Amino acid sequence: MKTPEKLEPVAVNWSSTGLAGLKRTLLGLLLAGLLGCASAPPQPETQIDFSWLLSGAALFDAPIDTAALPEDDILGLAPAMRQYLADVAPQASPQQRLAALLRGFEHREFTVEYQPDKTLTATETYRQQQGNCMAFTVMMVAMARELGAEAYFNQVEVPPVWGHEESQTFVVYRHINMVSESPRGRRVVDFNLAAYDPVYDQRKLSDTEAFAQYYSNRGLEWMQQGDMPQAFRYLRKALALRPGDSDLWANLGAFYSRNERFAAAEQSYLQALQLESSHTIAMSNLERLYRKQHKTAQADYYAERARYHRERNPYYLYYQARNAYEHGNFKDAKRQLKRAIWQYEGDHRFYFLLGLTSYRLGEFDDSKTYFTEAFSLADSPGTKQAYSRKLNYLKSHP
Structure with a gap:
């Protein structure tokens, strides 16, 4: 969802046969990694208190009211957008209309400037003409569906992008683009074709999965801006949508670590590891967390565990x-x-x-x-x- 390169307004990739994502499971390698690591943590792992973590009580004077969680109109279209789309090849088929819309972008009838820290709704992206890959994809999915074309969110397994939102703490970003399928084949719409490679593994996301990543992205942006209550609300909303997503728990841990709530950060990272035992970002952050607290044995354990997984992956x-x-x-x-x-x-x-x-x-x-x-x-x-x-x-x- 967040990429380090400066990107051009739009790029489209056609494949009449589809893009075959090669799903190579590393289960055997990961199991071997777990068995081969330093035997056991130096002390029993902390019991995870989910109610405490998800209430925000570790940081705020009172728990955050879940009724106050954000409900962004992520795919909503402003009237001006509907009018713009109504004039795009109105008599053509949905796929022809989508092709006409994309030609308009390519001819710079409408542009979106890449801004890495701008996760926006479809309407916000259209009005501000800026955003990151999530914002651009949200807008394109909403517009494509308005034209009657099939369109879904597509997660591309590009090399991991780890952001330093705090000194020596990593957060997780994922790259997302749009896919539209028709009898003619599979059309991929990406902010920049140079950032997209058809040989990368990729996975269709449900709207719920994509929205969870949207809220997590936006929560991290609020954290960067120093608005911690709003940051927590967005991160909490992401977990309400996808409580089993290890990346979201790792990002919640980064939020607590940023605010020096180390017990809550520790529990969040441990939950990420319970969901995905090979989550190297959670391991690395636990190492740094324990290092800050001068818990050398625990820090060394997770440093070795992260190194082991990386070198064997x-x-x-x-x-x-x-x-x-x-x-x-x-x-x-x-x-x-x-x-x-x-x-x-x-x-x-x-x-x-x-x-x-x-x-x-x-x-x-x-x-x-x-x-x-x-x-x-x-x-x-x-x-x-x-x-x-x-x-x-x-x-x-x-």
Whole structure:
């Protein structure tokens, strides 16, 4: 939902065959990681008091009234928006109308400026002409549905974006775009096609899941602005929608940690880990939390546990390699990719990036071998076409 790059107004990707997200389960690796970590915490883990955490009593003089939780009209359209959409190819089919709307964006009839800390409703995004990827996607989903087109929220597993909202404390952001499907195929609408890659794993979100991320994003923004009651209300609303989402509990922990309510932060992070035992952000934040309190044994335990999971998660290694590649550190990228492939040999993305890396290092024979392996593992014509376009671009821009 929050990306570090400056993005252009709109980009659209067509695939007639769909974008095959390769869902590779790491259950075996994660179980091995849990068994291989330092045996047990130095002391019994804290009992989680959900009523206390969700009431806000740890920070505020009185519990927050749940009736005061926000109810943003996330997908609501202002009259001006409905009028604008009514004039978009009114006699055409829903998909043709959506295509006409997107052409209007591409021709800059209407623009949205990227602002990373602006999670807005559809109407707010339209009026302010700015927002982050969540704001843009909210607006596009609302507009597409108004035109009669099928549209849903799509979470893209881009390399993790961790924000430092407090010194040495991480929060979780996810990248979201819009997908519209029709008999012609699958259309992806993203703030910037450069930030979207069809070989990334991705997952359709229900409106409830997307709204929970919206409220969490906005809660963190209120926290940045120093309005803690409002920040808590939005984070609390997110958890009301999705109480089983580990990311939301980790963000609540960051909120409590920011306000030096360390017992509440600890419980929030532990709940994130109960929901997802491999949640490395929660582990890292627990380490920092215990380090602040001079609880060295506990801090060392979670530091080792986080390190163990990261070094044995091939996708973490892949994302590290991608970052190194994009910064021109090709030798480091190659080293990380070799480690990723040693952990898991079945993902075409590892080999394709290793092919690009080898090419940049002048190892042309090796690059051909890795590209060949990537194409053999890719089971989607759309993915192979994307790879072919990248290779053609590479040849034309040596």
